[in-house]
Amino acid sequence: MNQQAKVVIIGGGITGCSIAWHLAKRGWIDVLLIEKGELTSGTTFHSVGLVSQFRTSPALMRLMNYSIGLYDQFKAEGANNIGWHKVGSLRLASSPNRLKALQRHVSRARGLGLDVGTISAKEALDIAPFINPDGIEGAVHIPDDGWMDPNGIALEFAKRARELGVAIETNCRVTGIGRDDAGAVTHVETDKGTVQTTTVINAAGQWAPRLSAMVGAITPMVPMMHQYVTTRHIPGHELPEQTPVVRDPDNLFYLREEVGGFLVGGFELEPKTWAADGVAWDFTQQLLPEDWELFEPVMEGALRRIPLIEQAEVIKLINGPDAMTPDGHYCLGPVPGVPGFFVAAGMSLNGIAGAGGVGKVMAEWIIDGEPSLDLHEMNIRRFGANYSNTDFVAEKAREVYHYYYHQHYPADETLWARNHRRSPLYDQLAELGAEFGEKNGWERVNFFRPGEPSRQAADDQHQWGWGRAPYHDLIREECLAAREHVALFDMTSFGKFEVSGPGALGLLQRVACNNIDRPDGSLVYTQFLNAHGGIESDLTVCRLAGDRFRIITGTSFLSNDLQWVRSHAPADGSVEIRDVTDDFACIGMWGPGARNVLGQATGDDLSNDAFPYLTARQLTVAGKPAWAQRVSYIGELGWELYLANTDAGAVWDALLELGQAHGIRPAGYKALDSLRLEKGYVYWSTDVTPEDNLLEAGMGFCVDMAKGDFIGRNALAKRKADGLQTRLRTVVLEGNVLPAYGAESVWHDGKIVSRLRSAGHAHTIDKSIGYCYLTLPLAKPGTEVEIELFGERVPAKVTLPIHDPKGERLKV
Template identity: 35%
Template sequence: MSSTPALRPRVVVIGAGIVGCSLADELTARGWTDVTVLEQGPLPAPGGSTSHAPGLVFQTSPSRTLAAFARYTVEKFSSLQVDGVSCFDRVGGLELATTPERLAELHRRAGYATAWGIRGEIVGADRCTELWPLIDRSVVLGGFHTPDDGLARAVLAARAQLDRATGRGARFLDRHTVTGIEQAEGRVTGVVTDRGTFPADHVVSAAGFWGPVIGRMAGVDVPLQPLAHQYARTRPLPDLAGAEAEASMPILRFQDRDLYFREHHDRIGIGSYAHRPLPVDPFTVLPYDAARARGMEMPSSYPFTEEDWAPSWEDCRRLLPALRATEIEEGFNGVFSFTPDGMPVLGESRQLRGFWLAEAVWVTHSAGVAKAVAEWMVDGRASVDLHECDLTRFEDAQRSPAYVRERGSQQFVEVYDVLHPLQPMEHPRPLRVSPFHARQERLGAYFLEGGGWERPHWYEANAPLVDSLGPLPERDAWSARHWSPVVAAEARATRERVALYDMTPLRRLEVTGAGALSFLQRMTSNNLRKKPGAVTYTLLLDEAGGVRSDLTVARLAPERFQVGANSPADLDRFLRYAPRDVHIRDITSGTCCIGVWGPLARDLVQPLTRDDFSHEGFGYFRAKETYIGHVPVTAMRLSYVGELGWELYTTADLGLRLWDTLWEAGRAHGVIAAGRSAFNSLRLEKGYRSWGTDMTDEHDPYEAGLGFAVRMDKDGFVGRDALRGPAARTPARRLTALLLDDPAAVVLGKEPVHVDGTPAGHVTSAAYGYTLGRCVAYAWLPALPAGTGVHVDYFGEKIPATVCDEPLFDPEMNRIRR
């Protein structure tokens, strides 16, 4: 969020590609008309990624945010023309399956499309060849047809928006190379070029693969890796002779071979991700004139590497036999941007206020990104959730040049891969480990990765416990990935005995100082004005009442608080607004945490401490600084799994001693180590939300079922005014608990939910509830009474489910408060 330094702020946008032009259009449409767009190359085709982009726009994505960006891009570009030529050809899209695995994946993608409101259908091989007659039908099993996808004329769309923005007062200056970013007192003040300096209240880097170069000038890290990508055009094809339209068949994806195709009148354009990654150092990319002097068409167009192309050309000819009668007429390796997680990098830098990033954005998402960033700049928030794109989302350990290069290159490799939602990255691992890692390995931990942390999902040492469970429902091949029946045994052991959970990756902030209480009271929704020793669940809201995060705040001393947060964005927000008498420190890496949960948790812990851990002596949502054996700990009586227990925090150097102390004492009580999969199952049975998955800033607390964490009688907290009125307390949509009717059925998240046969919402979190004997799913749906029947679409199968009151397990909270 940015403060506006002037009524009509001066904005300088660096880069006049599709993103810069789109942003200038969106800003000027909102009344910010003092906009200057600087471009080092010539307009209208300055030589960046936009100038060579093939223009394919497929809207469907696992990310709801990216899908929203793409939908807006299609809508906007379809309305734009230049000299009577449309900026978008709605020829449709067709994704092919040549293997059963890919066909199943297309059913999953069709589910995404339904969930996000995109038209699409699974079609058979015959329909595929009707849509694309050049396809060899014998190699195709089916396809996914999206009639509203198509081809963006990127350079033309940039020009159309340039013209509109210019008409509102913006100016576009080409042949201006940025050489520096001016700043004073932590705020941007101008942009220096080889042709003069431009004062600015806001500067937006929309420089594409030059983003890291601009970022370095500003002292702002831009975690972006440019890579070269092969694109080629064939000679004229007899089958397309006489074609008047630039394209009439759908844009085509052959993802089983990492290929895509589009028409260029009587030629076929082909793009390939099948080759080795070809990373490009953004600091060595030539300026436009220097590139032209070396015989390059543009700075972003590198020489075609024939040796990388040969295998793909054979795959092309197998799919499209007509290509056997032609050759490649021209090709190039075009440079564009990847990030470690494949998402854009958007937002305002805290280190340099007024300096914004709109980087790693493809043509597909360009107008949608520009709209969101313009809303963010002008209104203080976007109308779509941006947490997946926020520039603050990466941990420090994920920002090294080596990490960005390695992960960016892997994102290129995986563009068309069938990726499971739990799919872990392979390299670089392990990166971050808790102090208990060696013990976890000894217990046979199955690790997945998140935020750079190695996170045990179950332990093979618990496999013998599976025999006592009885038969479990068989899982389909997809839901059985990164899962084990051991998960059920760990969940049961937590409900019946006691288990240790590694909670170290949860973010911990220390907030201290004379103004700490007042600051936290203003920033969060619940009342924190309690005596030391109190722990409070509260929400971090934005000014519109949207849920930016959920927090647990422990008041350990009058001026010292420990905050359990979610992401680096929470730290960033606190640091942006903290007054001088408040000090905020991220203590995550120097500390660790073990969750001790289960009906025997007190039997395990009490003998290890002199403090009273009885219910009367240590109530629920209370904290104590004490000792467990030789280890000083901060103990908090919290439970995210719905059982008696504590979160025990200590410094990283003592973490292993804490684990061993609890493990030895727990052996008499049948203690086990349990993983994140059991944890997720247990928390869904209790209805505990996961921020970023179940709710975001698109949702208010009442919709999300978190109204209990809002104290409207508390003055002056962020978001309070937006939550006034009865409408906030009677939401039209709700985060809704569902139980699948079939005990053997499982869904995983992001599936569409149908009410009365019509798509009405989507699943957020889902996991099998081993205590309940049913899969639990939470979904955003219209407000529905308990008992209502719905259907969840899982790989094209409509699975019946029932709306339930929550929590599903232990609604009286007897197990926690014992």
């Protein structure tokens, strides 16, 4: 075995083999791939091999499109061993609400560039004549989908990698990973010796958490039992090789041809985890015992749709574990705090379809420093310390599996992973009739039902389908209170971290595009950019005093933003970075009456001259010390109050009581989202992403090009010099239509010209609205476009932000 390698890949499944070939293809051949068993002996060997590009995630669809093109290329070059069957796929809708879901997914996929549409039940029967058409409302047919031999494609990657010079060592188990004083990777220890290296890729599949633990890192995933049955062919009813893959989510099953017979698998509603505390190293080329009781609902659904299966002789029920992440997305990228250590695991039953694309972007990450795609939803950086809780991860993973085929509506909430993090105000909010949702482990108020018992929301949208929610008017009342009077929000789940020390200002000036060097008590709304000028973070920085700063970010983005700052911090000890999220509660109070209410609770001067917009200072509120920041996410006058957890309850009660004379109302996150949409405020990961730039998003005011160099400055300057191509605009849908949820395709003059980013209901004008990027000619206010909503094109009009576009109300 080689004693040195530029890159060591741990894991010889399809992911590791794809990465090895993609690195070698770009000239990086000093690569050693280590596999503890034989190649493909982990999860790859028992994979079903389905490949589909019908995805609503832009990144996942692009990864799978690349994979399909690559598999086409390999087959054209004579690699018939990969078993690539480009037979197309059929996704059935066996209920009216599922058809609506398919129509919505079609609109989203079209907005991403996929040529797809819905077909009738008769057309579906023509494509797959063996299905029972009863109850089919419609379907989607994707001709370029198919399935392949997982072992064949993995071994083809390995063969091609070897031909280019990559070394592969099988039956070799990694026992440790060495690091230097700065935490960087130095070597890999195995039962065959030590390999010196500066780059390690953890592609160990369901063993990835154990590998990451060797360097003190978290890679959250849990193996789930996943089963499928194979049958012999039925004499006289042999399935032809060109039989399409059939999926019927309402009946919980998928199907493909296997040697003339059936291969039937699916996703149970009560899934089972396995080896949540870690998979044994010697679990190689093994399966789990058959569990027919678990599989029964899948088999029943398949028999309803394809009665012919009942005549087939079962060969075997295969139970193979596959690792599922807490959100169902891959874990990719450099691991924070461990320079040189990368992860590519947690394929969540999409490993074969995405393997080609994953290999490509991982090679880019390692060689170029960044991938060519926006992979924020797959970046390992998204998982923070709370994901070290194995029970929490297992509950989240089970939920992802549960919803793999079970209808998941946009308003559905987490079922199982609840009550992991609560605000100190939780009990008081519950007494006010709070309905709680879940975000990143936090219980947060969605809205209030005054006078009714509190509850935790679940899969409630199943009760009303795709129409208007029964709590629509409650949210409207909260929104109108914020616009006309004053509203009180619990914002404790905000991510909060402090950056301090002699090097703190220099670090923040380097990572932020706005000027952070402002007086003590200043608030700066800014972004962190990547080298291409794309937006990696969207947050607020407060200069507490001198070289001490506090950063406030979204509930789900704490780990992403915290790790971005840490990854750029100097190694000389001049900067301390500390997560303080749990140290403070936060109360947000906004609306025209906010100054009057807060003024009654404090003796401090709150006038515009004494306490201007985007400043912060210490107050005494209801007798308690509070750090007050005059900033707003809804476009109204108001403050965020940061308090000791033990003081938050008294301040909340005092503000609520004092506000009665001013029409105060407690409000939740659903109102907050509607209000920010009306104001034109963006949400990172949806409206602005690592592929978008500030200038086209209309956020040039957040950039200070004169302050000196910062990450992304050159790319931003070049984009400005080259001229902008698009602008982010608000579109207002006409008429009383079904709700827009975001990502729907945007049409103009009979062509798709964009897709919605965020969308929701603007209660101030009682219309559905959304954001989209449009070319400059179409971005002019008044331009008429159409939004494809559940199979119909709804007229819409381009506008500036519908609420206070000049931003005057929050500065009064």
